[in-house]
Amino acid sequence: MPPETAADLVLRGGAVHTVDPVRPRAEAVAVRSGRIVAVGSDREVGQRIGPRTRVVELRGRTLLPGFQDAHCHPCTSGLDQLRCDLLAVHGAAEVYRTIAEYAAGHAHDPWIVGSGWYMADYPHGTPHRRDLDAVVGGRPAYLENRDGHSAWVSSRALELAGITASTPDPVGGRIERDADGTPTGALHESAMDLVLDLIPPATAEERERGLLGAQRFFHSLGITAWQDASVRPDCQAAYEALAGRGELTARVVAAMTFEAGWDVDALDGLVVRRARGPIGRFAATSVKFFLDGVLETFTGAMLEPYLAPDGGLTDRMGMLVHDPPVLRRTVAAVDAAGFQVHMHAIGDRAVREGLDAVEGARAVNGPTDGRHHIAHIQVIQPVDVARFGPLGVTANAQALWACHDRQLDELTNPFLGPERTAMQYPFGSLVRAGARLAMGSDWGVSTPNVFDEMQVAVERSHPSLDNREPFLPGEAVTLDQATHAFTMGSAYVNHLDDVTGSITPGKLADLVVVDRDLWDRGAGPISDARAIATFIEGEPVFEDPALGG
Ligand SMILES: [Zn+2]
Numbered sequence: 001m002p003p004e005t006a007a008d009l010v011l012r013g014g015a016v017h018t019v020d021p022v023r024p025r026a027e028a029v030a031v032r033s034g035r036i037v038a039v040g041s042d043r044e045v046g047q048r049i050g051p052r053t054r055v056v057e058l059r060g061r062t063l064l065p066g067f068q069d070a071h072c073h074p075c076t077s078g079l080d081q082l083r084c085d086l087l088a089v090h091g092a093a094e095v096y097r098t099i100a101e102y103a104a105g106h107a108h109d110p111w112i113v114g115s116g117w118y119m120a121d122y123p124h125g126t127p128h129r130r131d132l133d134a135v136v137g138g139r140p141a142y143l144e145n146r147d148g149h150s151a152w153v154s155s156r157a158l159e160l161a162g163i164t165a166s167t168p169d170p171v172g173g174r175i176e177r178d179a180d181g182t183p184t185g186a187l188h189e190s191a192m193d194l195v196l197d198l199i200p201p202a203t204a205e206e207r208e209r210g211l212l213g214a215q216r217f218f219h220s221l222g223i224t225a226w227q228d229a230s231v232r233p234d235c236q237a238a239y240e241a242l243a244g245r246g247e248l249t250a251r252v253v254a255a256m257t258f259e260a261g262w263d264v265d266a267l268d269g270l271v272v273r274r275a276r277g278p279i280g281r282f283a284a285t286s287v288k289f290f291l292d293g294v295l296e297t298f299t300g301a302m303l304e305p306y307l308a309p310d311g312g313l314t315d316r317m318g319m320l321v322h323d324p325p326v327l328r329r330t331v332a333a334v335d336a337a338g339f340q341v342h343m344h345a346i347g348d349r350a351v352r353e354g355l356d357a358v359e360g361a362r363a364v365n366g367p368t369d370g371r372h373h374i375a376h377i378q379v380i381q382p383v384d385v386a387r388f389g390p391l392g393v394t395a396n397a398q399a400l401w402a403c404h405d406r407q408l409d410e411l412t413n414p415f416l417g418p419e420r421t422a423m424q425y426p427f428g429s430l431v432r433a434g435a436r437l438a439m440g441s442d443w444g445v446s447t448p449n450v451f452d453e454m455q456v457a458v459e460r461s462h463p464s465l466d467n468r469e470p471f472l473p474g475e476a477v478t479l480d481q482a483t484h485a486f487t488m489g490s491a492y493v494n495h496l497d498d499v500t501g502s503i504t505p506g507k508l509a510d511l512v513v514v515d516r517d518l519w520d521r522g523a524g525p526i527s528d529a530r531a532i533a534t535f536i537e538g539e540p541v542f543e544d545p546a547l548g549g
Contacts, residue, residue, distance in 0.1 A: 006050020007032045009509070009538050012042045014058025015517045018503035019065050019487045021161065029063065031509040034537030039503055056533075058546060062518040064483065065502050066224025066510035066534060067450045068251075068490035070396050071342075071375040071440030075228055075235035076148070077115075078214030079202055080444055084114025085378045087146065087444055092121045092131075099143070100135040111199050112136055115144035117152060118446060120406035126176050127152045129185025142195050147445045149294045151192040153185050161195045163187075164342070170194065172260050172321060188297045189319070207238035215250055219542040221449055222512030222531030223466065225251035227440070227494055229342060229375065230288050232257050236273060243280035249541050251281040251510075253494045255288035255342040260321045264333045271337060285495065286340040290321045292350035295378060296411040300347035303381070306415045318347050324356070331357035336365045340493070341372040341397075348379040348423065362391065373438060373493045377430075379416070379423050389434030394493050397427050397458035397485065398442045398458070402475065404467035427457065428475040437481065438489040450486055455527035457482040463525050479526065509538040513514050513547060 012028035018039060028045035030038040038045045049055060081085070084102040089095050095117055103112050119125035132141055132154045140157040144150070158164075165181040173190030177185050186482040187195065202210075218226065228235070231254035256270050270287060277283045293299025298306050301318040308314050322330070331341050335358075343354040354374045361368075374388075375396035388395050401408070402425035411437070413421045431437055441448040456462050458479050460470040472475070477485070491501025500510050513533040514524045523529075534542040 002263060004424055006212065007048035007053050009054050009056070009061055009088040009535070010045060010049055011056045011058055011511070011513070012045060014061055014063045015519065016063045016503060017483060017519070019484055020502040020504045022346070022504070026503070029503055029511070031535075031538040032369055034318050034509055034539075035522065036503060036505050036507050039505055056513075058513065060517055061532075062514040062516065063503070064222070064512050064514065065487040066227075066512050067222045067445070067486045067537065068494060068496070068501065069218070069223050069226040069440045069448060070373070070438040070490035070493050070505070071229045071398065072226050072448060073148075074214035074218065074226065074230055075207065075238060077444030078212075079207060080089070080115045080208030081213055082206060082210050084112060084143065085116055086143070087116035089116065092127070095121065096131060096135050097129075099132070099141070103139065103141075105134050107188060110140070112139055112141035113143070113199060115146070115148070115349060117143060117145050118407075119150070119296050120410055125411050126150065126184065126186035129153060129155050129158065129183075132185060137440060141479060142199055147294055149189060150297055151187045151195065153195050155185070155537045157195050158185065159182055161199055163194055167358045172319060174297070189293050189299055201234065204234070204238065204241070208235060208241055211238050211242060212247065215248070218250065218448060219534045221532065222514070222534050223250070223448065223450065224510040224512070224534060224536050224541075225491070225496060225500065227255055227286065227490070228251045229255050229344075229440070229442070231255060231284065233273070236284055239282045240276065240279050243282040246280065248281055249536050251496060251500070252485060253286055253287035254282070254284040255340070256284055257312045258287050258289050258330065258334075260290070262330075263326055264330050267330075267333055267337060270339070271405050274339070284320070286342045287334045288342045288344070289327065290326070290344045291354055292318055292320055292345060292347050294346055295415070297409060298415070300378070301349035301353070302347040302379070303349045303352070307417050307463050309414065311417070318349065320350065320353065324353055326380060327353060328360045332361040332364050335361040335368050335372070338368070340370045340495075343372075343374045344376055345374050346376050346378045348381045348420070349376055351380050352384050354442070355384055355391060355393060358391050358393050369391070371493050371495060375440065376442070379420055380426055381423065382429075385426055385429050386433045388430055389436075394436040394438050394489070395427070395430045396438045396440060396493065397425070397457070397524070398446070398453075399425070399427065399439055399482065400441065400446050400453045400462075402424065402427070403456045403465060403471050404469055405465060408471070409467060422472060424472065426472075426475050427477050431477060431481060436489060436492060437477070437485040437487040438493045439482065440490065452527045454479065454482045454486070455525060457485075463527060509535055511535040515546060
């Protein structure tokens with residue numbers, strides 16, 4: 001091959017899973033000027049090797065299209081990594097120690113801000129301000145839990161916010177109280193804002209630094225693109241700054257947050273924000289609606305009441321963030337304006353409202369290319385499982401949650417009862433009913449490690465759990481289906497499937513090398529696998545020495 005047409009990069013001798021039905025398996029891939037130019041046997045692709053071609057010997061390891069995370073929060077969680085980060089801390093005692101250390105190390109910060117505590121570490125899922133006061137003294141502290149739907153604040157923070165026993169719960173939120181009505185220091189949903197509004201916002205420089213850290217982290221996991229699932233103006237500015245300077249190597253779609261209380265007129269502002277791009281690999285083309293809260297705090301919107309610990313009915317049915325008529329007209333307008341609708345829905349009522357809103361939009365606008373998706377989809381009534389496919393709504397699964405972890409076993413299932421427990425995370429049923437499947441991590445709610453998520457998607461269990469019994473094994477998907485969801489499935493919702501998502505000649509060379517043959521079940525659990533190299537348009541953005549070549 002003459003040097004002027006030779007490949008820049010050849011990866012050969014591998015178990016290449018292309019996620020392209022035209023040629024699902026291959027041994028080797030050639031890349032030139034950022035694009036895939038050949039996929040085939042070592043012999044076929046070897047003809048592209050010239051004197052300046054870099055040749056990587058895969059030695060039987062798996063090569064895949066770069067992973068795309070369809071629902072994550074790198075902007076906020078990147079920032080969290082710079083603060084009091086509790087995500088990797090296990091157990092209440094360790095949490096108290098970590099906060100105390102952080103407080104001592106940041107003695108002059110006006111606020112102690114952090115996140116990542118785990119509900120199952122505390123009685124009834126909520127820690128108490130007394131325990132926080134004991135480690136931060138009289139300082140104001142604000143610590144969000146892993147899912148970002150609750151905050152744990154110190155007594156000084158409550159005092160500064162003026163929250164007392166006589167403060168009513170705000171619309172769309174709840175102040176957790178002791179038996180006598182005194183706030184405990186746990187704030188749910190919009191009640192978090194009562195304190196959050198007092199905390200000095202992060203600077204632009206901090207946001208950009210946080211995002212760059214998140215990007216490095218994601219690249220080290222084989223992730224080449226993502227959808228940021230809740231982008232507010234300050235976060236968008238950070239992405240745009242990085243993209244404008246050429247520092248955003250990942251492809252990013254922003255789902256701009258549609259705030260509680262907004263109505264159709266808010267759309268004008270989103271149109272203006274979208275029109276600033278695309279910039280480099282960044283585009284703000286999706287709109288995010290939180291439809292409800294989460295089951296663990298009884299804020300997930302349910303069609304029937306939550307159960308009491310004794311199995312009787314309570315009067316709690318969760319909450320809808322947007323009034324259904326407002327949601328329907330807004331989703332129709334957002335769809336008509338050419339945006340994608342990205343919805344957070346946990347409870348069966350929220351899932352149904354989301355599907356109804358898309359159905360209403362289809363009725364007035366006809367089919368559009370918005371590629372709307374509903375994320376989390378924890379409890380879905382069987383009649384609604386069947387609606388995703390025909391409505392063209394992609395099921396955006398956070399597969400890691402579909403296992404017997406303590407949060408599910410202790411804080412969720414007892415309050416749902418057996419019938420609704422069996423309606424959770426029905427990914428297998430969705431696929432069988434013709435739904436498209438995308439996958440994402442919801443980082444920093446949980447790890448962005450794709451192999452952990454695939455592990456649970458395929459086995460409905462994870463080696464790290466105390467209770468390893470598979471959770472609803474009939475709802476498992478195959479490794480091929482999970483791989484498709486993390487590549488073509490998520491590329492579809494990102495509107496990137498024409499240029500990425502599979503290893504196909506002509507597409508951009510976004511690739512990940514896995515440290516083993518992922519399909520060799522003798523090689524150990526899927527969750528043991530790791531990425532050893534990540535390429536974007538043929539350029540390495542992460543490389544472990546184990547790659548060689
Ligand atoms: Zn999320």
